[in-house]
Amino acid sequence: MADSESDTGGARPHTGRRRNEAARRAILDAALRLLGEAEGDSVTVETIARAAGVGKQTLYRWWPSKGAVLLEALAERAQQAVPAPDHGDLRDDLRAVVAATFAGAQRPPVGPALRTLAREAARDPQLAVLMREFTESRRAALRDVLERGRERGELEPGRDLDLMVDQVYGVFWYRFLLGHGPLDEDTAKALADSLLTGGR
Amino acid sequence: MADSESDTGGARPHTGRRRNEAARRAILDAALRLLGEAEGDSVTVETIARAAGVGKQTLYRWWPSKGAVLLEALAERAQQAVPAPDHGDLRDDLRAVVAATFAGAQRPPVGPALRTLAREAARDPQLAVLMREFTESRRAALRDVLERGRERGELEPGRDLDLMVDQVYGVFWYRFLLGHGPLDEDTAKALADSLLTGGR
Amino acid sequence: MADSESDTGGARPHTGRRRNEAARRAILDAALRLLGEAEGDSVTVETIARAAGVGKQTLYRWWPSKGAVLLEALAERAQQAVPAPDHGDLRDDLRAVVAATFAGAQRPPVGPALRTLAREAARDPQLAVLMREFTESRRAALRDVLERGRERGELEPGRDLDLMVDQVYGVFWYRFLLGHGPLDEDTAKALADSLLTGGR
Amino acid sequence: MADSESDTGGARPHTGRRRNEAARRAILDAALRLLGEAEGDSVTVETIARAAGVGKQTLYRWWPSKGAVLLEALAERAQQAVPAPDHGDLRDDLRAVVAATFAGAQRPPVGPALRTLAREAARDPQLAVLMREFTESRRAALRDVLERGRERGELEPGRDLDLMVDQVYGVFWYRFLLGHGPLDEDTAKALADSLLTGGR
DNA sequence: ATTTAATCGAGACGGTACGTCATGTCTTCGG
DNA sequence: CCGAAGACATGACGTACCGTCTCGATTAAAT
Numbered sequence A, B, C, D: 001m002a003d004s005e006s007d008t009g010g011a012r013p014h015t016g017r018r019r020n021e022a023a024r025r026a027i028l029d030a031a032l033r034l035l036g037e038a039e040g041d042s043v044t045v046e047t048i049a050r051a052a053g054v055g056k057q058t059l060y061r062w063w064p065s066k067g068a069v070l071l072e073a074l075a076e077r078a079q080q081a082v083p084a085p086d087h088g089d090l091r092d093d094l095r096a097v098v099a100a101t102f103a104g105a106q107r108p109p110v111g112p113a114l115r116t117l118a119r120e121a122a123r124d125p126q127l128a129v130l131m132r133e134f135t136e137s138r139r140a141a142l143r144d145v146l147e148r149g150r151e152r153g154e155l156e157p158g159r160d161l162d163l164m165v166d167q168v169y170g171v172f173w174y175r176f177l178l179g180h181g182p183l184d185e186d187t188a189k190a191l192a193d194s195l196l197t198g199g200r
Numbered sequence E: 001a002t003t004t005a006a007t008c009g010a011g012a013c014g015g016t017a018c019g020t021c022a023t024g025t026c027t028t029c030g031g
Numbered sequence F: 001c002c003g004a005a006g007a008c009a010t011g012a013c014g015t016a017c018c019g020t021c022t023c024g025a026t027t028a029a030a031t
Helices: A002-006 A021-035 A043-052 A054-062 A068-077 A090-104 A110-119 A125-151 A159-176 A185-197 B002-006 B019-039 B044-054 B056-061 B068-078 B092-104 B109-124 B127-152 B161-178 B185-197 C002-006 C023-036 C046-054 C056-061 C064-077 C091-105 C110-121 C126-149 C161-178 C186-195 D021-037 D045-054 D058-062 D064-078 D090-104 D110-123 D125-151 D159-178 D183-197
Strands: none
Touching: A002 C002, A002 D021, A021 A043, A021 A054, A021 A068, A021 A110, A043 A054, A043 A068, A043 C056, A068 A110, A068 A125, A090 A125, A090 A159, A090 A185, A110 A125, A110 A159, A110 B109, A125 A159, A125 C023, A159 A185, A159 B161, A159 B185, A185 B161, B002 D125, B019 B044, B019 B068, B019 B109, B044 B068, B044 D110, B068 B092, B068 B127, B092 B127, B092 B161, B092 B185, B109 B127, B109 B161, B127 B161, B161 B185, B185 C046, C023 C046, C023 C056, C023 C110, C023 D021, C046 C056, C046 C064, C064 C110, C091 C126, C091 C161, C091 C186, C110 C161, C126 C161, C161 D159, C161 D183, C186 D159, D021 D045, D021 D058, D021 D064, D021 D110, D045 D058, D045 D064, D064 D110, D064 D125, D090 D125, D090 D159, D090 D183, D110 D159, D125 D159, D159 D183
């Protein structure tokens, strides 16, 4: 009965007094998988543990909260990405980064996970900190793009880069969480252009 | 013991088969107070009821969910604002609206309450809907300003106004909730200018 | 699925803010039934609650521990008994009381329940107190029989009645819990006679 | 932090592939100490291991269960006794054995330990078996005394000796565990006399 | 004037998830 | 190869909120 859900392929070998890497993997995988399946609701610590074929205690031993598990699972997945392209043209780079951000957050397993993560972080200060650190790397990547553009003279020297970054991520999170507007490629293009050209 | 916290001044007179306005007030007041106080803890239905000296059923009779109570409590307080100025100059109007938004959300009772409300909305879909409706009026006011500007020719005709609105509120919520950047008058000015002039 | 076990016959009507007597009954009945079935092992709070069709909290609201539930269930069952016969002859009375004690504790639902109760009381001081009070009434009944006998001159005036009582209940509990000797009617007779006649 | 309690004096030298006697001692000592100290709390395997500065496995390698450790710890201490005197007079012998039993169980280190042990045995069937075996020697000693008395004609030939033994140990355990009556020398005398002379 | 009906405070209820604890098994690694 | 260390799966524990329910009282409206 339990196996029908977990499908971990049977017994994991014990690893003695060292952390069992296979268990870690099973937990992270199960967490991400459940998030993708269940649209974010009802992803319980117990559910994750059962799906991973793991005791709850093992989960609590290594992560402070359910959200921390999700975050690590997600961070792993997102490690590879972080494009930070360098075409030599700010407009192109900006469009690419923004579009990649928008697209990346909506692929099946990531979207619900990210949303759930935000929900959890809203209540769990510890997780909020972790998440802030995680997103920081994304912000840094975007800031690099802008800095390169400024050095090439594509931006006014006095421009507030942090504000520009926040305009991108602000729009992203705002629409991502509320869902009242699109986060498609056209929007990405329009947003990038707005930052560079403004509204005149 | 209960009175030490609620301080409703003792017994409320019954109002027979008509809704007891005093109870409604007590609930909203208690809700707002708790929203402001509870920095990290979650605001419980039971807590609100107890603080208001009210049965839980009274709460559920008049509001569909805990979130609805919280939102109404906050909305009452925020009723006044929604400036939507009309100086005849888009830049001035925009700066004014953005600055007012930034400032309004940080006044002592509103700031923490709004933050807690956002936290609650992250978990309570019903509240999320209500909050969306509530913020819609703010967005509409900003959109009006932009539309007037466009009609005066101060914006390119093809500009995506909704995106501009979301840039403002996106930045606002992003910084408001994460607290990693300022929401002062300079920022308001810079943001407004960015929307109009862009970064070249 | 749940109903297959609980068999409470469907929904219990709510009783508002007053304790639900039906729920109390269901809990006590379920507790005793499960004890009888499961030989005492694995009678979990959760199991009792589920079998009674009740939330765990309801159980904890009214009893301090699982053992307290069992005790109350058992005390109810034992209420009627408490023989304390009065044939006018001490030997007859004593034999009757002892035999009744032995027999009563071994009837299907009572035996395992009593054993489990003792197990629980070994760890739960609160329950130990309750149990002491419960058994006190049994001791008192036996003491009454002895006192009547002494008044009739069937016992030496200086005899330590409390010790006699403890000889009866000591043997009872000792054999009941360890199970190394019989607690049948012959034993009862022999024990009663031993107390009166001694070993010469 | 762990050492503050164990205070085993620091590192024990390893003994290679032979059983480490020092570890055995540390475990038994820790067990006895904890049995004596822990008045209400239960004595945990982990607690013993930590207090002895020992891994849990070392414990399970040499003893089948926690209870076995506790019992062995106690048995060692109680080795000496088992008097079984032979004055040639049953009454004297009986009084001596009973008084010794009562007194022995109340000496400072043994009393609380024995009580805790009984508590543990109530939950641990394995320990219960071991304890039964352990107490069997005590029962045998008493039975010997009685048998010698019977052979000397001081007891009716048909007397149920096992029942007499259980009257002694029944009273002992009953009062020892519940503490509602004294276990002093007078009681011992009265109990011995009761067994021989009875109550007329 | 009496009945009817709705509100109110109170809090019990069934339920879901939580995070902790103890058990007994297992494996690593230093000596 | 022993012994320490401690990770692991299991399963019970007791707590926190949720949203629903039923009281008994109180009082306004309908009769």
